[in-house]
Amino acid sequence: MVFTHDTDVSLQAAAALANTLAISPGSVDELATVAALDAFFAAYDFTGRHDRDRAELDEVRALRIRVRELLTAERDEAVRLANELLAEHSATPQLVRHTTYDWHIHATEPDAPLATRIAVETAMAMVDVIRADELSRLSICDDEGCAGVVVDLSRNRSKRYCSATCTNRNAVAAYRERQASTK
Numbered sequence: 412m413v414f415t416h417d418t419d420v421s422l423q424a425a426a427a428l429a430n431t432l433a434i435s436p437g438s439v440d441e442l443a444t445v446a447a448l449d450a451f452f453a454a455y456d457f458t459g460r461h462d463r464d465r466a467e468l469d470e471v472r473a474l475r476i477r478v479r480e481l482l483t484a485e486r487d488e489a490v491r492l493a494n495e496l497l498a499e500h501s502a503t504p505q506l507v508r509h510t511t512y513d514w515h516i517h518a519t520e521p522d523a524p525l526a527t528r529i530a531v532e533t534a535m536a537m538v539d540v541i542r543a544d545e546l547s548r549l550s551i552c553d554d555e556g557c558a559g560v561v562v563d564l565s566r567n568r569s570k571r572y573c574s575a576t577c578t579n580r581n582a583v584a585a586y587r588e589r590q591a592s593t594k
C-alpha cells in the first residue's frame with residue numbers, strides 16, 4: 412500500500428476507466444455497453460447508486476477523457492484539474508464506513524450519479540498523490556503501441572505496462588529476442 416487503501420483503489424479504478432478509451436492505435440472502446448460498466452462497477456468495489464442505463468453509461472463514457480487528462484498531467488496542471496472537478500461537484504469530504512470496509516473518505520452523496528462519484532473519487536485520490544509528490548507513480552505504458560495509463564503502486568516501482576496483455580506481449584517479445592541472439 413503506497414497511499415491509503417481507498418486512494419489506491421480509486422487510482423486503479425480511474426486508470427482502468429481511462430484505459431477503456433480507444434486511444435492506442437488499433438484498440439477498441441471497451442466501455443460500450445451497460446454490461447461493461449456493470450463489470451467495472453463490480454471489479455472496483457463501487458458502492459452507492461448504479462442506474463444501469465444508457466444515460467449513466469454515457470456520462471461515465473464522457474468523463475473518461477478528463478480522468479485520463481488528470482492522471483497524465485504534470486503536477487501543477489493536475490492540481491488545476493483536481494480542484495476544478497472538486498469544485499464542479501461541490502465535493503464535501505466525509506468519513507464513511509461500509510460493512511466490509513473500514514473508515515475512508517467519500518466526498519459525494521451515495522445517491523449522486525455514478526459519473527459524479529467517479530470524478531470526485533479520482534480527484535480526491537489525486538489530492539493524495541499530489542500532496543505526497545508521487546506523480547511518478549503514474550505514467551504511460553512502456554509497450555510501443557500502447558498509450559494506456561499505468562498506476563504503479565508496487566514497492567520497488569517496477570510496473571511498466573498498463574495491463575496483463577501488454578506485460579505478456581513484451582515478455583514474449585523479450586524472450587524471442589533472447590532466443591534469436593543465442594542462435
Ligand SMILES: [Zn+2]
Nearest residue numbers: 458509515517
Ligand atoms: Zn466507500
Ligand SMILES: [Zn+2]
Nearest residue numbers: 552557573577
Ligand atoms: Zn499497455
